[in-house]
């Protein structure tokens with residue numbers, strides 16, 4: 001079993017290049033199912049989750065080629081035969097459910113294993129199914145599977161009770177080839193939704209308003225094969241921003257869209273971090289100044305992202321004073337608290353709120369990556385903890401960060417991977 005070892009304390013210095021967004025490329029890969037022509041995705045991040053969705057497409061009999069030399073992903077879905085891929089593969093990653101929308105759109109049928117909950121919450125799919133139903137699909141649930149049939153999908157107005165990212169993406173993908181117009185109200189506004197729509201529009205879809213709360217999709221007859229480069233990973237960039245802040249370091253991050261990171265940057269500024277020289281998608285992050293405690297509430301975009309909550313908690317655990325973090329998006333996303341407490345953090349949980357009283361130092365010990373972002377938080381805490389931090393269950397980290405230890409090492413961190 002692999003582990004990541006981090007030895008504190010080193011200030012981060014230098015430059016880091018950000019990869020393409022995991023949460024963009026997963027729906028984009030799923031969306032290739034909509035078009036029986038060859039699609040090329042440039043700058044594909046070579047992540048565990050990308051490998052899983054590519055395997056899933058292979059299962060459906062798609063031709064998927066990953067070139068690790070130029071990180072180019074070539075996908076040809078014209079020969080899809082299977083309509084009910086391996087349940088184990090679906091259950092490995094919740095984002096697998098994103099193939100449902102494109103499959104029913106192109107073939108009028110798909111059967112998938114119900115995704116179930118995960119470490120961060122129960123994560124139901126009721127909003128995805130509500131959308132499919134309103135587009136005219138029949139839904140059957142039983143024996144752990146969901147089977148969706150649709151002779152024809154017809155545009156409709158769909159109001160989401162909550163602006164779910166996955167449901168918005170699945171409904172967009174189900175409706176691009178539907179007859180007539182679909183309107184999604186209270187849609188998720190995350191930059192990755194905008195990216196998916198850009199990709200689909202380049203293929204010939206007619207989507208307006210993606211990235212805003214109301215999305216209008218005019219159905220088109222067919223889509224064509226294209227080449228596309230996804231946006232940068234705002235969560236990876238945010239993680240390195242906190243890396244600079246927590247180590248009192250100063251780094252340049254290449255591959256940043258400042259607008260996408262506005263909620264994180266504003267909160268870090270409030271905390272005492274200085275940002276400068278934003279140009280050509282690069283930014284300088286100066287974390288050398290004194291830090292102040294801050295209060296955070298996670299919210300759908302453009303609110304503070306839940307995917308940055310654990311990393312922010314690592315930082316605040318060593319900032320003098322009391323900070324409060326409220327998690328409103330997922331009901332169980334505080335698993336990292338117990339791990340931070342093992343390192344000496346003073347954090348109390350009250351329902352969906354964590355009260356963090358900054359301590360002067362953390363001490364290295366054995367911890368676990370309880371989920372992807374919690375794993376990143378463990379690395380960040382390890383960077384400033386006294387002694388050695390040994391992080392287990394790092395497969396979670398590999399799902400969403402490209403060569404994370406190499407990127408931190410290039411910035412001067414003492415971090416490496418072992419096989420124990």
Ligand code: EPU
Pocket residue numbers: 022023024026094095121122123124125126127128129162163164165166167188306307329330331372373400
């Ligand atoms: N929800 C429902 N019903 C639904 C769908 C969602 O109640 O039908 C609830 C969920 O249970 C959750 C909330 O809505 O409490 C938000 O879920 P959402 O559907 O927005 O999230 P997701 O699509 O499952 C994506 C990202 C997550 C990120 C969330 C929120 C991908 C592949 N995953 O998940 O990323 O946390 O949006 O921004 O895009 C990560 O990268 O670490 C990660 C977990």
